[in-house]
Amino acid sequence: MKHILLYVLVLIITTFACTNKEPETHDHEQETVKLQLTEYSDQYELFAETDPFIVGETTTILAHFTNLSDFKPLSAGSVRIELHVGTKGIGQTIEKPIRPGIYQFALQPLAKGNGKLIFNIKNEKGDHKIVIKNIVVYDNEHDASHVAEEEVNVNAINFTKEQSWKIDFETTQPKMQQFGKIIKTTAQILSDNTDEIEIISKTNGIVFFQENITEGKDVKAGEALLNVSGSGLANENANVRFQEVQNNYELSKSNYERAKALNQNKIISEKELENAKRDFENAKAIYDNLKKNFNENGQVVTSPKNGIVKHIYVKNGQYVEAGEKLFAVSSNKNLILKAELQQKHFAVLNSISSVNLKSIIDNQIYSLTDLNGKLISYGKNIDEEEGYLLPVNFQIENNSMFLSGSFVEIYIRTKSNENVLIVPNSALVEEQGNFYVFVQLTPEFFEKREIKIGDSDGTDTEILSGLSSAERIVSKGAIIVKLAAVSNSLDPHAGHVH
Numbered sequence: 001m002k003h004i005l006l007y008v009l010v011l012i013i014t015t016f017a018c019t020n021k022e023p024e025t026h027d028h029e030q031e032t033v034k035l036q037l038t039e040y041s042d043q044y045e046l047f048a049e050t051d052p053f054i055v056g057e058t059t060t061i062l063a064h065f066t067n068l069s070d071f072k073p074l075s076a077g078s079v080r081i082e083l084h085v086g087t088k089g090i091g092q093t094i095e096k097p098i099r100p101g102i103y104q105f106a107l108q109p110l111a112k113g114n115g116k117l118i119f120n121i122k123n124e125k126g127d128h129k130i131v132i133k134n135i136v137v138y139d140n141e142h143d144a145s146h147v148a149e150e151e152v153n154v155n156a157i158n159f160t161k162e163q164s165w166k167i168d169f170e171t172t173q174p175k176m177q178q179f180g181k182i183i184k185t186t187a188q189i190l191s192d193n194t195d196e197i198e199i200i201s202k203t204n205g206i207v208f209f210q211e212n213i214t215e216g217k218d219v220k221a222g223e224a225l226l227n228v229s230g231s232g233l234a235n236e237n238a239n240v241r242f243q244e245v246q247n248n249y250e251l252s253k254s255n256y257e258r259a260k261a262l263n264q265n266k267i268i269s270e271k272e273l274e275n276a277k278r279d280f281e282n283a284k285a286i287y288d289n290l291k292k293n294f295n296e297n298g299q300v301v302t303s304p305k306n307g308i309v310k311h312i313y314v315k316n317g318q319y320v321e322a323g324e325k326l327f328a329v330s331s332n333k334n335l336i337l338k339a340e341l342q343q344k345h346f347a348v349l350n351s352i353s354s355v356n357l358k359s360i361i362d363n364q365i366y367s368l369t370d371l372n373g374k375l376i377s378y379g380k381n382i383d384e385e386e387g388y389l390l391p392v393n394f395q396i397e398n399n400s401m402f403l404s405g406s407f408v409e410i411y412i413r414t415k416s417n418e419n420v421l422i423v424p425n426s427a428l429v430e431e432q433g434n435f436y437v438f439v440q441l442t443p444e445f446f447e448k449r450e451i452k453i454g455d456s457d458g459t460d461t462e463i464l465s466g467l468s469s470a471e472r473i474v475s476k477g478a479i480i481v482k483l484a485a486v487s488n489s490l491d492p493h494a495g496h497v498h
Contacts, residue, residue: 026041026125035048035051039132044065044130045066045071045127046119047161047442048064049061053135053138054137054140055137056108057108057415059108060103061107062104063105069462071164073097073161074097074121075101075121076096076251077121077124078096079094080122081105081119081121082117083109083116083135085135086337090108090109114135114137116131116133119131125269155447156416156446157445157446157447157482159445159481159484161444167312169477169480170476170477171440173472174422174463174468175469178416178419178420179455180348184411184456185410186339187339187410188402188405194334199303199326200324201299201322201323203228203230205230206318207227207228207318207319207320208298208316208317209316209497211225213312215312216309219306219307219309221303224300224375227299228301228320229296251283251347252276252280253284257270259276303329304329307329307330310404311328314327330399334396334398335404336396337373338392339392339394341390341441342390346390354367354413355373355394355411355412356457357396358409359408360406360408362401366399366401367459368394375392377391378392411454414456420462421461421463422461422469423437426478427473427474427476434450436450437451437474438478440472446481450466451466452465
């Protein structure tokens with residue numbers, strides 16, 4: 001069903017490009033395009049089409065500018081083109097595109113020979129220059145007609161810039177980098193022990209919830225959640241104990257204040273005053289300690305930190321004894337990622353370089369670096385209770401995309417001194433167990449290429465054969481390019497005429 005929807009999308013894009021044409025639109029005619037020029041800078045992709053340059057004749061240059069940051073068209077800004085051959089040069093400035101991303105120039109070369117085209121872009125990002133070298137200017141049309149036109153692969157897929165600008169599209173070059181052994185497995189997300197606190201009852205009594213408390217509820221430090229009351233119990237009644245302590249405190253306070261007044265009038269001695277003061281301070285210490293956790297309703301149980309209620313171990317109205325667990329609060333900031341590996345991987349566990357994990361919530365791949373994670377430990381002995389497997393534990397920050405107790409796919413990558421060719425997983429297209437990439441011939445023509453793959457870390461895949469680091473491939477939108485092959489038939493001599 002997904003592929004059918006994508007196919008319909010391609011048909012809509014293709015139909016839209018063909019039917020919504022103004023006087024200056026992409027129109028494929030039988031006229032031969034002799035030159036297709038492509039150049040990349042650190043900010044832009046330039047794709048230009050033009051007939052060969054001939055001295056004294058006007059040549060039209062159709063230039064497509066794409067922002068490499070998002071592969072969308074350059075929507076505004078002036079562009080100046082200059083053609084330099086030896087000491088002679090000509091130029092033209094276009095203040096705005098004829099359509100987003102498309103600028104049309106007309107130049108009349110002054111001299112023949114080898115030269116270069118310079119494009120100067122000015123917009124809100126500043127000034128930027130793109131240079132295309134080895135531009136040949138011919139003496140006459142007869143000489144230009146003998147230029148051997150580069151043959152276009154008849155199996156290539158035509159996917160215009162206008163089509164790629166309308167979808168999530170990107171091209172990139174494969175990378176050569178270290179890519180060690182990949183261990184793919186599952187891991188469980190657990191709460192970090194340092195982030196979780198269990199609250200216990202400090203007295204015997206009946207549990208009374210102060211409000212409806214549920215697991216997952218957000219709580220603040222010091223927030224009262226429930227009471228444990230001994231009211232009605234014959235033995236070990238905390239309410240009675242609190243009342244006794246409060247009465248003793250108030251009595252000792254009154255005695256101390258009276259003793260101070262009597263001492264000032266020399267009615268009692270300093271020793272008697274000191275005894276009254278000592279009794280008061282002792283009673284106050286006991287009262288203050290109980291007051292933090294108790295009142296006339298019994299023990300007041302509060303949250304010790306900001307976080308969420310992770311577990312509730314009791315029910316409203318349940319009898320509990322001192323030391324029993326009431327609930328657990330977790331800040332839910334840090335999580336533990338626990339994997340269990342086969343013994344054969346033990347030799348490489350000391351060379352783990354990175355870990356990628358896939359969230360079941362947004363189906364995205366996150367690296368250990370993205371989550372400010374780190375390796376905590378790995379097993380160095382075999383435990384029968386662990387099923388003779390080796391535990392490996394990582395700590396990660398919770399970005400709200402991971403649930404404690406759930407399982408995730410992880411890719412553990414180990415260090416290597418060998419550089420290999422890798423491509424993004426989004427560049428791969430699978431057909432009946434075989435893998436392909438779309439190699440860019442020009443920014444509008446792509447070749448479907450079968451490749452052999454190696455290990456994958458969930459984000460990138462090792463390429464064993466079929467591709468070189470000098471080539472450029474479709475890294476986003478590959479499936480749309482594939483479907484475009486169904487709706488487009490390639491005319492190897494087709495070009496752009498605006």
